[in-house]
Amino acid sequence: MTQELTVQLADQKREKPDQANLGFGRIFTDHMFMMDYTEGKGWHDARITPYQPITLDPSAMVFHYGQTVFEGMKAYLTKEGRVFLFRPEKNMERLNRSNDRLCIPQIDGDFVIEGLKQLIKVDQEWIPTAEGTSLYIRPFIIATEPFLGVAPSKNYIFMAIMSPVGLYYKEGIAPVKILVENEFVRAVKGGTGEAKTGGNYASSLKGQEVAAQKNYSQVLWLDGVEKKYIEEVGSMNVFFKIDGEVVTPALNGSILHGVTRDSVIQLLKHWNVPVAERRVSIDEIAEAYRNGKLEEAFGTGTAAVISPIGEFLWGEEKMVLNGGQTGELSKRIYDTITGIQKGAEKDEFGWITEVPVSELK
Amino acid sequence: MTQELTVQLADQKREKPDQANLGFGRIFTDHMFMMDYTEGKGWHDARITPYQPITLDPSAMVFHYGQTVFEGMKAYLTKEGRVFLFRPEKNMERLNRSNDRLCIPQIDGDFVIEGLKQLIKVDQEWIPTAEGTSLYIRPFIIATEPFLGVAPSKNYIFMAIMSPVGLYYKEGIAPVKILVENEFVRAVKGGTGEAKTGGNYASSLKGQEVAAQKNYSQVLWLDGVEKKYIEEVGSMNVFFKIDGEVVTPALNGSILHGVTRDSVIQLLKHWNVPVAERRVSIDEIAEAYRNGKLEEAFGTGTAAVISPIGEFLWGEEKMVLNGGQTGELSKRIYDTITGIQKGAEKDEFGWITEVPVSELK
Numbered sequence: 001m002t003q004e005l006t007v008q009l010a011d012q013k014r015e016k017p018d019q020a021n022l023g024f025g026r027i028f029t030d031h032m033f034m035m036d037y038t039e040g041k042g043w044h045d046a047r048i049t050p051y052q053p054i055t056l057d058p059s060a061m062v063f064h065y066g067q068t069v070f071e072g073m074k075a076y077l078t079k080e081g082r083v084f085l086f087r088p089e090k091n092m093e094r095l096n097r098s099n100d101r102l103c104i105p106q107i108d109g110d111f112v113i114e115g116l117k118q119l120i121k122v123d124q125e126w127i128p129t130a131e132g133t134s135l136y137i138r139p140f141i142i143a144t145e146p147f148l149g150v151a152p153s154k155n156y157i158f159m160a161i162m163s164p165v166g167l168y169y170k171e172g173i174a175p176v177k178i179l180v181e182n183e184f185v186r187a188v189k190g191g192t193g194e195a196k197t198g199g200n201y202a203s204s205l206k207g208q209e210v211a212a213q214k215n216y217s218q219v220l221w222l223d224g225v226e227k228k229y230i231e232e233v234g235s236m237n238v239f240f241k242i243d244g245e246v247v248t249p250a251l252n253g254s255i256l257h258g259v260t261r262d263s264v265i266q267l268l269k270h271w272n273v274p275v276a277e278r279r280v281s282i283d284e285i286a287e288a289y290r291n292g293k294l295e296e297a298f299g300t301g302t303a304a305v306i307s308p309i310g311e312f313l314w315g316e317e318k319m320v321l322n323g324g325q326t327g328e329l330s331k332r333i334y335d336t337i338t339g340i341q342k343g344a345e346k347d348e349f350g351w352i353t354e355v356p357v358s359e360l361k
Numbered sequence: 362m363t364q365e366l367t368v369q370l371a372d373q374k375r376e377k378p379d380q381a382n383l384g385f386g387r388i389f390t391d392h393m394f395m396m397d398y399t400e401g402k403g404w405h406d407a408r409i410t411p412y413q414p415i416t417l418d419p420s421a422m423v424f425h426y427g428q429t430v431f432e433g434m435k436a437y438l439t440k441e442g443r444v445f446l447f448r449p450e451k452n453m454e455r456l457n458r459s460n461d462r463l464c465i466p467q468i469d470g471d472f473v474i475e476g477l478k479q480l481i482k483v484d485q486e487w488i489p490t491a492e493g494t495s496l497y498i499r500p501f502i503i504a505t506e507p508f509l510g511v512a513p514s515k516n517y518i519f520m521a522i523m524s525p526v527g528l529y530y531k532e533g534i535a536p537v538k539i540l541v542e543n544e545f546v547r548a549v550k551g552g553t554g555e556a557k558t559g560g561n562y563a564s565s566l567k568g569q570e571v572a573a574q575k576n577y578s579q580v581l582w583l584d585g586v587e588k589k590y591i592e593e594v595g596s597m598n599v600f601f602k603i604d605g606e607v608v609t610p611a612l613n614g615s616i617l618h619g620v621t622r623d624s625v626i627q628l629l630k631h632w633n634v635p636v637a638e639r640r641v642s643i644d645e646i647a648e649a650y651r652n653g654k655l656e657e658a659f660g661t662g663t664a665a666v667i668s669p670i671g672e673f674l675w676g677e678e679k680m681v682l683n684g685g686q687t688g689e690l691s692k693r694i695y696d697t698i699t700g701i702q703k704g705a706e707k708d709e710f711g712w713i714t715e716v717p718v719s720e721l722k
Contacts, residue, residue, distance in 0.1 A: 025420065025509025032419060055416045058393060058522045059386065063503050066427045066559025067566065103566040138509055142424050148386025148499055148524060150562050150596050152570065161419050163509060185551030188585040190544060192564045198427025199560020203553045205428065205464040205513050224549040225586045235511050 003035070003046045003108075005115055007122065010050035019130040022166035024303065029123040029135075029162045033115045037105055039154035046111070048119055051161065057146035061153045067143035068198040069098035072302040075120050075135040075162075075355060077127045078343030083120060083355040086302075086341050088113050090259045095139065097257070098195040103152035104141055112139065116160055117355045124357045128164045134341070136165040136303070167304075173334055175310025175326055176299075178233055179216035180282060181207045182315065186231065186254075188224030193231070193254030201235065208234070216313060218299070222282060224254065230280045236299030236307060237261035240285060241329055243293040245274040252279075260300040264333055266349060273329070282314060289319040296327030305341075306334040364396070364407045364469075366476055368483065371411035380491040383527035385664065390484040390496075390523045394476045398466055400515040407472070409480055412522065418507035422514045428504035429559040430459035433663040436481050436496040436523075436716060438488045439704030444481060444716040447663075447702050449474050451620040456500065458618070459556040464513035465502055473500065477521055478716045485718045489525045495702070497526040497664070528665075534695055536671025536687055537660075539594055540577035541643060542568045543676065547592065547615075549585030554592070554615030562596065569595070577674060579660070583643060585615065591641045597660030597668060598622035601646060602690055604654040606635040613640075621661040625694055627710060634690070643675060650680040657688030666702075667695040 010030045017027045028051050035046040061067055071091045076084045092109025099106055116137060120127075127135045139160040143153030167173075184207035187193025187200055207219045218234035230249050232238055237258040239248045246268055249255055268275040288294040289312075297309040308331075310324040321327070339345030340352065371391045378388045389412050396407040422428055432452045437445045453470025460467055477498060481488070488496045500521040504514030528534075545568035548554025548561055568580045579595035591610050593599060598619040600609045607629055610616055629636040649655040650673075658670040669692075671685040682688070700706030701713065 026507070028420060051419070053416045053418050055414045057414050058412070058520050059389060059499075059524075062559075063423065063429060063501060064431055064499070064559060064562070065566075066429060066561075066563035068424060068427065068563070070425055101567055102563055103570055136509070138420075138425070140424060146387070148497070150565065150569070152566050159419050163420075183551060185549055188546055188549040188552065190546030190585060190588075191549065191552070192560070197560070197563060198423075198425060199553070199558070199563050200427075201425070201511050202427035202429070202463055202558060202560050204511065205426075206462055208511070209464055209513065224551060227551075 005046045007048045019128045024165045025163050029126040031122050033119040033160040035158045037156035059146040061143035061145050066199045070140035071095050073137040076341045083357050085353040087259050087351050101195040120355045121357050132167045136163045175308040176217045177311040178218050178220050178309050179211040180314035181219045185224040186221040189253045228281050233299040236301035238299050241296040242288045247276045249280050250277040298330040366407045368409045380489045385526045386524050390487040392483050394480040394521040396519045398517040420507040422504035422506050427560045431501035432456050434498040437702045444718050446714040448620050448712050449714050462556040481716045482718050487525050493528045497524045536669040537578045538672040539579050539581050539670050540572040541675035542580045546585040547582040550614045589642050594660040597662035599660050602657040603649045608637045610641050611638040659691045
C-alpha cells in the first residue's frame with residue numbers, strides 16, 4: 001500500500017435492517033472509506049470512519065460543474081461464510097478511465113481495493129444473507145474546491161459507502177418493459193458517455209420519466225448522431241439473441257464499459273454461443289422481431305446483474321419477446337454469474353477476489 | 362410573495378477583499394439565500410442565513426447522478442449608489458427551463474428575485490465599486506435525497522451565494538485565443554446542452570485542458586452530430602461579424618439561451634446592424650477568413666459580458682482576427698451593455714431591475 005490507512009470505529013452499531021425489505025441504496029452500513037486529494041500533495045489521509053454526513057462549502061465545485069465519477073460493486077456472502085468481490089480490478093480500471101475523461105486525478109486501484117476490503121471486514125455483519133441479496137459498494141469522487149470558475153478542481157474527496165441491497169428491480173428477474181427513446185439522448189461520441197459520471201445519469205432522467213408515464217420501466221437509448229444505433233438500456237448495457245447469435249453494441253466511445261457486459265461476453269464464448277460486438281440498429285432489431293428471429297433481449301449491470309426484457313415499444317410498434325417470459329439463455333447467464341458471485345458455481349475465469357474476514361456464521 | 366422569507370443575520374461581518382484582486386468566484390459575502398424542497402410540500406423555509414457550509418449525507422443524489430442546475434447573474438453599483446440587476450427575469454425563466462430538463466421542480470421566479478433583492482440588500486456593502494467589478498450571484502439547486510437509485514430526487518436545496526468579482530478574464534476585454542475542438546463534444550441535440558447543468562461543464566473540462574496545454578484559453582465547440590456546425594465558445598455563446606453582417610448559431614436544442622446573447626441581438630437590431638441567428642459551419646468561418654471577410658468574433662456571457670476573439674486555431678489553420686485586437690463592434694457592444702448595467706447608459710430596453718437599498722456611500 002502506498003499510503004497508511006487509519007481506522008476509527010463507530011461508538012455504536014446501528015440496527016440491521018429487515019432482509020426481506022432491503023430495497024436498493026437507502027440503508028447504509030456503520031462505516032465508510034474516505035481519502036482526500038490536494039493538488040501538489042496527491043491522495044492522502046485514507047481512513048475508515050463512522051458513516052457520517054459530509055460538510056462542504058456551498059461553492060464546492062461538485063454542486064456547480066458536475067465534476068464527479070463513481071463506481072458500483074458488490075460484496076457477496078457465500079454459504080460457507082466467505083466474502084467475495086466480483087472483478088473489483090475492472091471497477092478500478094474504469095474509475096481511472098472515468099477520472100481521465102473528467103480531469104480528476106488517478107487513484108491507486110490496488111490501494112483502494114485494499115481499503116474496500118478493510119471496510120467490508122469492519123462492516124461484515126452488514127452483508128445480508130437472504131437469497132438475491134448482497135452488499136452494494138459505491139465508491140465515488142467529488143470535486144470540492146470552493147471556486148466558481150469552470151476548471152478542474154484542485155481538491156477532491158474519494159468516498160466509498162456501502163448499502164445492503166435486495167434485488168434492484170422489485171420484480172426480481174422478471175422481464176421488464178422497455179420504451180425505445182426517440183427524442184432524448186443520453187450521450188454522444190466525444191462526450192462523457194463511456195465515463196461513469198453524474199451528468200450521464202442526470203441527462204437520462206427526463207427520458208426515464210416519460211417512459212414511466214407510459215408504464216415502461218426503462219428506456220432504450222439510441223445513438224446521439226443518427227438516432228438509429230442502439231447504445232444502452234436504462235443504465236445497463238444491452239444484449240440481443242437473434243437467430244441463435246448474441247449481439248451487443250460495440251464499445252464506441254459513448255457506451256459504458258460494463259463489467260457484467262464483459263463477463264457475459266466471456267461466458268458466452270466459453271459456452272461456444274456465437275457472440276458479436278458490433279453496431280446494432282433498432283431497424284435490425286425490429287426486422288428480426290418481425291421475422292420471428294428475435295429470441296431474447298436483456299440488460300446487464302452490477303445492480304441487476306441480468307435484467308430480461310419482455311417488451312419493446314418503438315413508436316407504434318410493440319415487440320413482445322418470448323411471450324413476455326425470461327428467456328432460457330438470460331436465465332442461464334443469470335444463474336451462472338450470480339452462482340459464481342455467491343460461490344455456488346466454480347469460478348473458472350478468475351473473477352473472484354476474496355475478502356479475508358473472520359468466519360461469518 | 363407565495364412564501365415567508367426569514368432573515369438571520371451573521372453575528373460578525375467578514376473583512377472585505379482588496380478590490381484590485383477580486384478574481385472570480387473565490388470570495389463570498391456574509392449571507393446566502395436558501396430554501397428547501399420536499400415532495401408533497403413544495404418549496405419551503407425560504408431564508409437568508411449567514412454564509413456557511415452545507416452538510417449532506419454521502420448518498421445525497423447530487424454526489425452521484427448530477428441532478429443540478431444553476432444560474433449566473435450580477436448586481437451592479439451605479440455612480441449614484443443605486444444597485445441594478447440585469448434582466449433577472451430571464452435567468453429565472455432559464456432556470457425553470459433547466460429544471461424541466463433535469464426533472465427538478467419549478468421555482469417561483471418572482472419570489473426568488475425578491476429573495477435575491479433581500480440578500481443583496483443585506484450584503485450591499487459587498488458590491489465592489491472599482492471599474493469593471495460587480496457582485497456575481499450564483500443561484501443553484503441540488504438534489505439531496507439520500508438514495509442511490511437512478512430517479513429524480515424527492516428533496517432539493519435551492520441556494521444563492523454571492524461573490525464580489527473583478528473581470529472574468531485576467532486580460533480584461535483583451536482578445537482571447539480559441540482552439541476549435543475536433544474530438545470532444547460538449548452537448549448534442551436531445552441531450553442537456555441548453556440546460557445550465559453541471560454535466561455540460563464537467564464534459565467541457567477535458568477539451569479545455571487540451572486547449573490550455575496548447576496555450577489557447579477557450580475551446581470552440583462544434584455540434585455533436587456532424588462536428589461541423591458551431592455551437593458555443595468555452596461556456597459562452599459566440600458571434601461572428603462577416604462582411605458587415607453579424608451571425609450567431611441559432612438556438613437548436615443544444616445551445617444555451619444566453620441572456621447576454623439575447624441582449625446583443627436586440628442591441629444590434631436597435632442599431633440597424635444586420636444580425637442573423639442561423640446554422641454557422643466552421644467551414645463558412647474559415648472561408649470568410651480566407652476571403653478577408655471575417656471582421657470580428659466574440660463570445661457573450663454573464664461572467665465576461667463580451668469576450669473578443671483574437672485568434673482561432675482549426676487543425677493546422679490559424680486565423681488571426683483584426684490583427685489580434687478587439688474589434689470596433691465588440692467594443693461598442695461591451696461599452697453599451699456594461700454602460701447600461703452600471704447606469705452610465707440609458708436603459709432603452711427595460712433591462713434593469715433596481716434593488717431598493719439604502720443609499721450606498
